[in-house]
Amino acid sequence: MLIDSHAHTCDEKFDNDREETLARAFAGGVKYIIEVGCEPESWDKVFELSRKENVFSMFGIHPQDASKFNEASLNRMKNLLNDKKCVAVGEIGLDYHYEYSPKNVQKEVFIKQMELAVEINKPVSIHCRSAYEDMLKILRTLNKIPKGVIHCFSGNLNEAKEVLDMGFLIGIDGPCTYPKSDKLKDVIANVPINKLLVETDCPYLAPQLFRGQRNEPSYVAEVAKKIAEVKGMQFEEVCNATAANTVNLFNLRS
Numbered sequence: 001m002l003i004d005s006h007a008h009t010c011d012e013k014f015d016n017d018r019e020e021t022l023a024r025a026f027a028g029g030v031k032y033i034i035e036v037g038c039e040p041e042s043w044d045k046v047f048e049l050s051r052k053e054n055v056f057s058m059f060g061i062h063p064q065d066a067s068k069f070n071e072a073s074l075n076r077m078k079n080l081l082n083d084k085k086c087v088a089v090g091e092i093g094l095d096y097h098y099e100y101s102p103k104n105v106q107k108e109v110f111i112k113q114m115e116l117a118v119e120i121n122k123p124v125s126i127h128c129r130s131a132y133e134d135m136l137k138i139l140r141t142l143n144k145i146p147k148g149v150i151h152c153f154s155g156n157l158n159e160a161k162e163v164l165d166m167g168f169l170i171g172i173d174g175p176c177t178y179p180k181s182d183k184l185k186d187v188i189a190n191v192p193i194n195k196l197l198v199e200t201d202c203p204y205l206a207p208q209l210f211r212g213q214r215n216e217p218s219y220v221a222e223v224a225k226k227i228a229e230v231k232g233m234q235f236e237e238v239c240n241a242t243a244a245n246t247v248n249l250f251n252l253r254s
């Protein structure tokens with residue numbers, strides 16, 4: 001059993017073949033898909049998609065959209081987070097690569113959503129790009145840390161160890177299949193399989209075999225294959241272990 005624990009199939013890149021794309025994933029062994037609604041403009045579409053069987057949702061405000069966090073969007077988000085198909089707050093975090101929103105706004109909005117996750121007792125999916133130092137600083141100062149995953153992990157092994165100690169899991173995506181991914185392979189080799197999730201983050205980050213093309217949930221198998229290769233495990237073992245981790249973290253029930 002495979003799970004794509006982080007997908008953006010509501011992206012317009014799937015507008016012409018969303019149904020076929022989902023069908024391809026389910027036919028190819030993907031049992032569940034967790035669809036991410038991380039900007040207010042996409043929330044309704046994600047909510048609608050998550051009416052489908054075996055599709056779950058998460059809602060949050062992405063660091064790139066941090067400036068859209070206000071009382072109105074927060075109230076809307078709280079409603080969506082109440083939905084029974086919604087399994088997490090996400091993706092939330094820090095992105096200093098693009099820095100579409102000022103760093104201080106990103107930090108504030110990240111902290112508020114972490115506190116919200118604790119308040120409603122849901123796990124988080126954290127996006128962190130070029131901001132591991134500040135993310136760790138924030139995590140160290142929070143009174144209470146929710147359960148969650150550092151999605152599309154791109155830190156080093158020391159950073160991985162620190163977030164594992166805080167109780168987080170680590171999300172692995174297509175970049176682990178790229179030739180220049182020694183740092184990520186080092187993380188995969190040294191983190192126990194019961195701490196890893198597989199994700200696509202589609203339509204971005206297609207694995208090496210499909211690099212340059214649109215990514216899609218069925219390609220999550222490529223990520224599991226690479227983890228199996230790096231850890232010297234059977235592909236099926238990796239699929240089942242990461243799926244069990246995902247079901248436990250997000251409390252998935254079909």
Ligand code: NI
Nearest residue numbers: 006036091201
């Ligand atoms: Ni994402």
